[in-house]
Amino acid sequence: MTFNSGLDMERSYYFATANPFAPAPSLEGAQEADLLVVGGGYTGLSAALSAARQGMSVILLEAGRIGWGASGRNGGQIIPGWRKGAVELVKLYGETRARALFDISLRARDWLLSQITDNAIECDLATNGHLLAAAKPADLTWMHAEAETLERVMGYTHACVLGREETQAKIASDSLHGGFLDGLGGHLHPLNYALGLANAAGLSGVKLFEHSEVLSVSGERGVIARTASGEVKARYGVLACDALLGSLAPRIAGRIMPVANYLIATEPLPAPRELIADNLAVSDSRFVVNYFRISADKRLIFGGGERYTPHPPADIASFVRPFMLRIFPQLADARIDHAWGGLVSVTMSRLPHVGRMGDLFFAHGYSGQGVVLPAIAGAAMVEAMAGRSDLFEAMAAVAPVEFPGGAALRAPLHVLGMLWYALRDRL
Numbered sequence: 001m002t003f004n005s006g007l008d009m010e011r012s013y014y015f016a017t018a019n020p021f022a023p024a025p026s027l028e029g030a031q032e033a034d035l036l037v038v039g040g041g042y043t044g045l046s047a048a049l050s051a052a053r054q055g056m057s058v059i060l061l062e063a064g065r066i067g068w069g070a071s072g073r074n075g076g077q078i079i080p081g082w083r084k085g086a087v088e089l090v091k092l093y094g095e096t097r098a099r100a101l102f103d104i105s106l107r108a109r110d111w112l113l114s115q116i117t118d119n120a121i122e123c124d125l126a127t128n129g130h131l132l133a134a135a136k137p138a139d140l141t142w143m144h145a146e147a148e149t150l151e152r153v154m155g156y157t158h159a160c161v162l163g164r165e166e167t168q169a170k171i172a173s174d175s176l177h178g179g180f181l182d183g184l185g186g187h188l189h190p191l192n193y194a195l196g197l198a199n200a201a202g203l204s205g206v207k208l209f210e211h212s213e214v215l216s217v218s219g220e221r222g223v224i225a226r227t228a229s230g231e232v233k234a235r236y237g238v239l240a241c242d243a244l245l246g247s248l249a250p251r252i253a254g255r256i257m258p259v260a261n262y263l264i265a266t267e268p269l270p271a272p273r274e275l276i277a278d279n280l281a282v283s284d285s286r287f288v289v290n291y292f293r294i295s296a297d298k299r300l301i302f303g304g305g306e307r308y309t310p311h312p313p314a315d316i317a318s319f320v321r322p323f324m325l326r327i328f329p330q331l332a333d334a335r336i337d338h339a340w341g342g343l344v345s346v347t348m349s350r351l352p353h354v355g356r357m358g359d360l361f362f363a364h365g366y367s368g369q370g371v372v373l374p375a376i377a378g379a380a381m382v383e384a385m386a387g388r389s390d391l392f393e394a395m396a397a398v399a400p401v402e403f404p405g406g407a408a409l410r411a412p413l414h415v416l417g418m419l420w421y422a423l424r425d426r427l
């Protein structure tokens, strides 16, 4: 069984429509490089690509297949900003820092778009916007405050609030009460984006290894990592394992918590644009968020439902379908062709955890908003290795605190908290 092959990745829409990607070898024997990257998702691939372009020699070790973690399974939604909104960023950090943080997220978006263009990555990119739909009328109040703060503090003029009728003209659902439309949002095929980054990394000289799980790593005065059949010595390292970090780095494990999230893809729909106009990416304002969009071949890709136990539901399609029907009851007869899940890591503050332990850098915990941000986290870590640490320090400065109880107790305590918020959604 492949590392992290659980949650039916093989039955995902993305696996069924993946671009060809030649398997990489597994690591055998001893190797050396300027940089060792552990993890072949967006974080690891963008760090590897940035480093190779700076002239560093790079080895990337992936335990399973490239893109097989959250990066190849997610909703594909491109959402500008952070998991914390502009109003909260200003409250926490003041206007100047909040604006700087928001600008970092826009740089991440630019990086993502330029990688896709420069490397001709075929990943069904759509850039028509992201709509955050109001699940209850009261959401419109904070959505107005959000749009106002974005414009006044961040100088961002791409977002606006839509009323109930305008929203329902775009999304054919009576259950939505309005929405926050961000014109710089969009969506893509997440696995093909990851595979495209990997191809670009390979062409830039990165040595990729699959089926090469790192069993131990240390970052005191240089980095040494061991797999079952090999060893890499490097000047620097990047840990890019997100929810699959496991026990590889106990010092930082208590800052992130893996949560399972599930998706389905319907059969191709006869009139998808009647369901979602303008090819928008949509998510809603519930704590246990629903998110959906139309794929390039006209299916509804719908994510909804989280579980806080390591055990997936017996039937993922039956678990997610009711969430879809609550929003689109008109799809009661639509066949579900694909159903799968993935693990994402969340943090206490919902801001990512970026930092370093000696010569070992790490970035994880994007809390469900990790299609765009890993790009800049990767670049920030590589800049810091070259002695330019402004960007890295700005990201590291918003590091989340540990979950109560650390890695050992975070799960039961956090589950209680999550269940409380999930219950509030229902009420």
Ligand SMILES: Cc1cc2nc3c(=O)[nH]c(=O)nc-3n(C[C@H](O)[C@H](O)[C@H](O)COP(=O)(O)OP(=O)(O)OC[C@H]3O[C@@H](n4cnc5c(N)ncnc54)[C@H](O)[C@@H]3O)c2cc1C
Pocket (backbone or CB within 6 Å): 003, 004, 038, 039, 040, 041, 042, 043, 044, 061, 062, 063, 064, 065, 066, 067, 068, 069, 070, 071, 072, 073, 074, 075, 076, 077, 078, 079, 212, 213, 214, 215, 240, 241, 242, 243, 244, 245, 248, 261, 262, 263, 291, 303, 341, 342, 343, 344, 345, 363, 364, 366, 367, 368, 369, 370, 371, 372, 374
């Ligand atoms: C179901 C789901 C839906 C989501 N939807 C969205 C969305 O619509 N929009 C959005 O912005 N974000 C979304 N996210 C979040 C986003 O996918 C993640 O934040 C992002 O992919 C994290 O990328 P990463 O590279 O840090 O981690 P991953 O992509 O998880 O990659 C980590 C890699 O490290 C490897 N690894 C782990 N341990 C080892 C080891 N010891 N040795 C070697 N390799 C190792 C793993 O095999 C894995 O490939 C979603 C996540 C999930 C799970």
